[in-house]
Amino acid sequence: MALFKKEPVPAAIAELGELNRMTTVTKLKRSRTLYLFSFLAFLSVFVFSYIPMYGIVMAFQNYRPAHGFFGSEWVGFEHFVRFFQGHHFWRLIRNTLAINIYQLVAAFPVPIILALAFNDLKEGRFKKFSQTVSYAPHFISVVVFAGMIISFTSPTTGLVNHLLGFIGIDPIPFLQRPELFRHIYVWTGIWQSAGWGTIIYLAALSGVDPTLHEAAIIDGASRLQRNWYINIPSILPTIIILLIMNVGAIMTTGFERIFLLQFPQNRYTSDVIATYIFEVGVVGGQFSFGAAVGLFNAAVNAILLITVNKITKKVTEVGLW
Numbered sequence: 001m002a003l004f005k006k007e008p009v010p011a012a013i014a015e016l017g018e019l020n021r022m023t024t025v026t027k028l029k030r031s032r033t034l035y036l037f038s039f040l041a042f043l044s045v046f047v048f049s050y051i052p053m054y055g056i057v058m059a060f061q062n063y064r065p066a067h068g069f070f071g072s073e074w075v076g077f078e079h080f081v082r083f084f085q086g087h088h089f090w091r092l093i094r095n096t097l098a099i100n101i102y103q104l105v106a107a108f109p110v111p112i113i114l115a116l117a118f119n120d121l122k123e124g125r126f127k128k129f130s131q132t133v134s135y136a137p138h139f140i141s142v143v144v145f146a147g148m149i150i151s152f153t154s155p156t157t158g159l160v161n162h163l164l165g166f167i168g169i170d171p172i173p174f175l176q177r178p179e180l181f182r183h184i185y186v187w188t189g190i191w192q193s194a195g196w197g198t199i200i201y202l203a204a205l206s207g208v209d210p211t212l213h214e215a216a217i218i219d220g221a222s223r224l225q226r227n228w229y230i231n232i233p234s235i236l237p238t239i240i241i242l243l244i245m246n247v248g249a250i251m252t253t254g255f256e257r258i259f260l261l262q263f264p265q266n267r268y269t270s271d272v273i274a275t276y277i278f279e280v281g282v283v284g285g286q287f288s289f290g291a292a293v294g295l296f297n298a299a300v301n302a303i304l305l306i307t308v309n310k311i312t313k314k315v316t317e318v319g320l321w
Contacts, residue, residue, distance in 0.1 A: 059292035095270070098182060103189065110194040153174035201239075205234070212230050262319060283307075
C-alpha cells in the first residue's frame, strides 16, 4: 500500500547512524589528532600538577632531605596544631582575607565595565588605542612593576609626592604606612590586570545576537538599557564561572608583588600566608611546617570553591561542574 511505502533516508541521518555503529577504535583513528593534543595537555597537567602532590606527605612528617620521604619521621598533625596555636595565625588569616576580599570586591567588576565600554566603541583607531593602553601594563614584569610603585611613591623622589607638594601637601611615605598598603596593592593590581581581564568578556560579548540590539534600538532602548538587559544577561554565565574561580582562590595572594612591596614598617598588614610560608619554609628551612601551612591554605580554597559552586548551581544553574 502507498501509505506504507518506504521513504528514502536522508543522507545526513544515514551518515549519523553509520557513525554511531563505528567501533571505539575506529573513532579513535578518525580523531587521533584531537586526542593527541588532548593527551599532551593531560600529560602536562599530570606531570606538573599531580605528581608533585606527593610532596604533601611532608606536612605530616619531620622531613629531612637526607632521609627522604620514606625515612623521615611521621608526626601526624603536629605542624597543623603548631600553626593554629601560633601567635601569627589570626593575623595571617585576617591579612590574607582582608586583601583578597578587598581585591575581589574592587577588581572583579572593572574588567566587565571596561569590556562593555570597549564593546560599545566603534571600530577604529581610538578603540584600538584604548585597548592597547589598557592591555600594556599586563606585560610589565612583577619585579619592574613593583619597582615602579616604590619609585612613584617614594617620599623623597617619588612622582606622586612631587605632585602632592605642588598643592601644599607634605610628602607621604606610602609604603611605610601599614594602613595604606592594602589600598596600594589592590588598586595598582587593578591598573595592571583590568585591561587584560576584559579579553574573556569581549569574547563572550562577540557571541551576542546582533538582532537583539537591532530590535531594542527600534523599541527606543538606550545604550545603557541595552547593556543592562541584553549584554550583561548574555555574558552572565561567564561572569559566574569567573566569580567562582576567584572566590576559590580567595586565600591565594600574589606572593611576588606582596613580597617585593613589603617593608618592616608595613608588615603588620602585608604579612600574608604566602609570605609566611616562604619565610618559615624556604628561608627558615622548616619544610614540613611550610608544607602544612600550604596544605591548610589549599584545603580552605578547595572548600570555598566547592561551596560557592554548589550555591551558584542552585541559584543560577551555572557552575564549574
